[in-house]
Amino acid sequence: MADLFESSTNTSQAPAAGIETRPLADRLRPKALGEVIGQEQVLGPDAPLGVMLASGSLSSLIFWGPPGVGKTTIARLLADETDLNFVQISAIFSGVPELRKVFEAAKHRRANGQGTLLFVDEIHRFNKAQQDGFLPHMEDGTILLVGATTENPSFELNAAVLSRAQVLILERLSLADLERLAQRAEQELGKALPLDGPAREALLEMADGDGRALLNLIEQIMAWTVKGKLDPKGLSTRLMRRAAQYDKSGDAHYNLISALHKSVRGSDPDAALYWFARMLEGGEDPRYLARRITRMAVEDIGLADPQAQSICLQSWETYERLGSPEGELALAQALVYLALAPKSNAAYVAYKGAVSAARKTGSAPPPKHILNAPTSLMKEQGYGSGYAYDHDAEDGFSGQNYFPDGMARPALYAPVERGFERDLKKRLDYFAKLRTKRAGEAPGDA
Known part of the structure; x- marks a missing residue:
């Protein structure tokens, strides 16, 4: 859901031609919270802001969301609803001197009985020291902070700020x-968009969830001289699609790679290809x-399909040889293979279990019977004594203990009944039975 603003009820009549010069997004900015489009999850009667306003107790807030979803608009309307003076700054253009001026002005207002709602756009761009500077003024009530960020606050904002907002x-x-x-927008401008149904849908998709972007696109379209209605091809010829929002070092990066990985794990090649693209x-x-x-x-996939790893490495090498854009097809083929391959994380789980066991057992040495004895002293100490050479044993399996003496034998690798691991499980079960049999024959070696 979510962005921008819905026009207020008194803007349905079109302004006189040539008089209105304000951008459409500004003209449609709502004048009350009830006019905001979307965001019911925070503005509804039982939602956080609805409850705060109903109780007359508004706390400091951090708005986290993509561009064009109404962060500035809602902050401004909150100030109106609570009779607070609205002050807006941007972390991109403000430093310590500007912040000091803002805090001093807020103190003067407070002394005169007027509170201040300080809206900080791109708050994540302030460094730790600058963010810490807000704390005393939040705590003594000089300001009510409303920060806006497109980045995950958990990673970008100080814990002290988050604990107070x-x-x-x-x-x-x-x-x-x-x-x-x-x-x-059509009501405000007094005419309909010159688009057929499919072209209208294409326009909405071009906005990519950003209401402000949509209004900017609509302004461009309304300025065209068009006979009849444009179809999607006619629209795309005149209007470039917005670039998708994607920060290779930010939240989108981690969210999309998570979606890609889980699509493969979930055996969905179509979803995997979508997130890859x-x-x-x-x-x-x-x-x-x-x-x-x-x-x-x-x-x-692991050992459920040992070939999967080789296919990935081959596709990687193919990409390096072909380059972009042809090489991406090799990576896409590997993705499809992985999505449809049998799945197993048994080796992964076994490795993590082995690491945990290794940490718990510290420096416990291997049992002496599997140690080499290149010197007479080592032989006297029992190194290699009693070692059973597996190739000489029945079935090529001695069943001896290879863990430190006194350590309970852990069960780390548990192959699944899928793919090649089904065969590995049969082998594992077979050796377990032989180990039990050998233990009965020679308890000291088991």
Whole structure:
């Protein structure tokens, strides 16, 4: 759901031609919280802001969401609802001197009985010291802080700031929300968009959940001289699609690679290809994707299909030889193979169990019977004594103990009944029976 603003009820009449020069997004900015499109999850009667306003107790807030979802608008309307003076700064253009001036002005207002809602856009761009500077003024009531960020607050904001503010997630606009916004724009401008149904849908998709972007696109379209209605091809010829929002070092990077990995693990090649394409379209380095795809083969397919890892490495090598854009097809083929391959994380789990056991047992030495004895002294100490050479044993299996003396034998590797691991499980079960048999024959070796 989520962005911008819905036109207020008194803006349905079109302004006189040539008089209104303000951008459409500014003209449609709502004048009350009830006019905001979307964001019911924070603005509804039982939602956080609805409850706060009803109780007359508004706390400091951090709005986390993509561009164009109404963060600034909601902050401004909150100030109106609570009779606080609205002050807006941007962390991109403000430093310590500007902050000091803001805090001093807020103190003067407070002394005169007026509170201050300080809206800080891109708050994550302030460094730790600058963020710490807000704390005393939040605690003594000089300001009510409303920060806005497109980045995950858990990683970008100080714990001290987060402990004094409630994080509210604002969501991108749904297509239904964007359609409502388009209708409000048509009411404001006094005419309909010159688009047929499919072209109108294409326009909404171009906005990519950003209401402000949609209104900017609508302004461009309304300025055209068009006979009849444009179809999607006519629209795309005149209007460039917005670049997808993607920060290779930010939240989108980690969210999309998580979606890609889980799609492969979930055996869904279509979803895997979709997220793969999303990341490439956003400018992701294909080599990073090649490395992560290979990791998927090791972590989620494992020995259920030993060939999967080789296919990933071959696709990686193919990419290096072909380059972009042809090489991406090899990576896509590897993704499809992984998605449809039998899945097992048994080796992965076994390795983690082995690491845990190794840490717990410290420096316990191997049992002496499996140690080499190149010197007479070592032989006198029992090194190699009693070692059973497996090739000489019945079935080529001695069943001896290879863990430190006194350590209970752990069961680390548990292959699944899928793919090649089904065969490995049969072998494991077979050796377990032989080990029990050998233990009965020679208890000291088991």
